[in-house]
Amino acid sequence: MRRVSVLGATGSIGQNTLDLIARAPEAYQVVALTGGRNVAQLAEDAMKFRAELAVVADPALLPDLRDRLAGSGIAAAAGAEALEEAALRPADWVMSAIVGAAGLAPGLRALEQGATLALANKESMVCAGPLVLATAAAHGGRVLPVDSEHSAVFQALIGEDIACVERVILTASGGAFRDWPAEDLAHATPEQAATHPNWAMGQRITIDSASMFNKALEVIETKEFFDLRPDQIDVVVHPESLIHALVGFCDGALMAHMGAPDMRHAIGFALNHPGRAPLPVERLDLAKLAQLTFRPACETRWPALRLAREVMAAGGLAGAVFNAAKERALDAFIARQIGFLQMAEVVEQVLDRATGEPGLLQAGITLDNVRQADHFARRSADEIMTPT
Ligand code: NAD
Ligand code: MG
Numbered sequence: 001m002r003r004v005s006v007l008g009a010t011g012s013i014g015q016n017t018l019d020l021i022a023r024a025p026e027a028y029q030v031v032a033l034t035g036g037r038n039v040a041q042l043a044e045d046a047m048k049f050r051a052e053l054a055v056v057a058d059p060a061l062l063p064d065l066r067d068r069l070a071g072s073g074i075a076a077a078a079g080a081e082a083l084e085e086a087a088l089r090p091a092d093w094v095m096s097a098i099v100g101a102a103g104l105a106p107g108l109r110a111l112e113q114g115a116t117l118a119l120a121n122k123e124s125m126v127c128a129g130p131l132v133l134a135t136a137a138a139h140g141g142r143v144l145p146v147d148s149e150h151s152a153v154f155q156a157l158i159g160e161d162i163a164c165v166e167r168v169i170l171t172a173s174g175g176a177f178r179d180w181p182a183e184d185l186a187h188a189t190p191e192q193a194a195t196h197p198n199w200a201m202g203q204r205i206t207i208d209s210a211s212m213f214n215k216a217l218e219v220i221e222t223k224e225f226f227d228l229r230p231d232q233i234d235v236v237v238h239p240e241s242l243i244h245a246l247v248g249f250c251d252g253a254l255m256a257h258m259g260a261p262d263m264r265h266a267i268g269f270a271l272n273h274p275g276r277a278p279l280p281v282e283r284l285d286l287a288k289l290a291q292l293t294f295r296p297a298c299e300t301r302w303p304a305l306r307l308a309r310e311v312m313a314a315g316g317l318a319g320a321v322f323n324a325a326k327e328r329a330l331d332a333f334i335a336r337q338i339g340f341l342q343m344a345e346v347v348e349q350v351l352d353r354a355t356g357e358p359g360l361l362q363a364g365i366t367l368d369n370v371r372q373a374d375h376f377a378r379r380s381a382d383e384i385m386t387p388t
Contacts, residue, residue: 002092005115019264033049057078150245156256211304216322324378328382
């Protein structure tokens, strides 16, 4: 039996992970499950999977979690430290599916205890890619990408020499507004942005798909994960979301990874790695699909893509600043404090401030320095967004 933990179990990726685990209950011992605020779902799953420990992020919800788990023998805990302790519990495989920079520290803890980390939390690579990979190397752990594009690249690279890779092309669906006239974007609402044409995902990543901040994060994640130069990474809009990424080699060959837009594919690949096992995902009927289409990913329409290039050129802690500024701008957009197009403006201004702050971006990539850069970015974003 493999010991597995799911961080962010109550979310979209977490629930898809539990769906796969539930299909082969004899193969897994569930160690820890964590959730942000959805105590009912967390308690239900902890009992269904006979977890050893359930942790809720919000300490105010601990009494509720304890009540629900009373008599079950499942330990209950709450708060940021408890999340890290959950990740430290010995396990063979840990799913990192907390959303946002909050997922970084628990993921590092899982690597410190030598687990294989299935990384859906792209923010970890954006904020602290070198630290994540060094932690894995130091403790004999492994990081497996779960973002569909990165799982696709990883699969296309099996058996290949990374030195022969010329370029990686990430596909983007274009999100909710891909067919909207540019002049309408200023008035887009959070509800409109949170409807994805192809994928069923959490609210935040769905809005990030509409603004292309998700793809911007993924470009940086690609650079960190596969140690590529920024100029080797391209983005193309592919509205069907059937090709997830392509790898171009020095002989001109282009390897594309295709599949139905179902995250259980990438999650299942990481769960079964280094082997493959049948997965309950739709099989594509190419003749029925008839065609695949592609469009350029315009950096004027989607300034987040241009900002990602600037972040990669700056290096250091620019990724941590970029991500934190984006998280605050997204909070403000969801709360209707700023408009859809202002998100990129706020992030750009925060990056400018961070560049002018002596030593901030150049500090070493440690957890403490990432946290400092993160706080600076959130504080700056709040100042910029405060009406004067
Ligand atoms: P989600 O919002 O559905 O779930 C997030 C999970 O994190 C939930 O369990 C939530 O309770 C928990 N959480 C939220 N804030 C927290 C905090 N401060 N501390 C601890 N836990 C907290 O998000 P999701 O769509 O499942 O995405 C999870 C991660 O996977 C994100 O990093 C996202 O970018 C990435 N990802 C998601 C998809 C997808 O299809 N949903 C695809 C690729 C990558
Ligand atoms: Mg993705």
